């Protein structure tokens with residue numbers, strides 16, 4: 366499966382691999398239980414390639430720690446979040462005009 370990530374969404378790989386994708390490695394913030402912080406797709410800071418393939422880099426909305434996870438299944442949802450204006454780093458009003 367190939368996902369062509371737009372260059373404007375590519376960011377340097379930062380942080381650690383997080384197998385508990387819906388829970389922050391640093392502060393235990395859980396996206397599924399704290400919807401006021403937005404979904405995990407709203408908090409994706411960018412995408413990049415790593416030794417496990419494409420990854421989504423997430424910035425925790427509580428402690429601002431960055432970590433990453435497999436990105437293939439995230440990209441479409443991420444684009445939806447951008448389109449809906451809920452995406453924190455690439456949505457409307459974020460300063461990163463599309």
Ligand SMILES: [Zn+2]
Pocket residue numbers: 389390391392393394425426427428429430
């Ligand atoms: Zn956190």
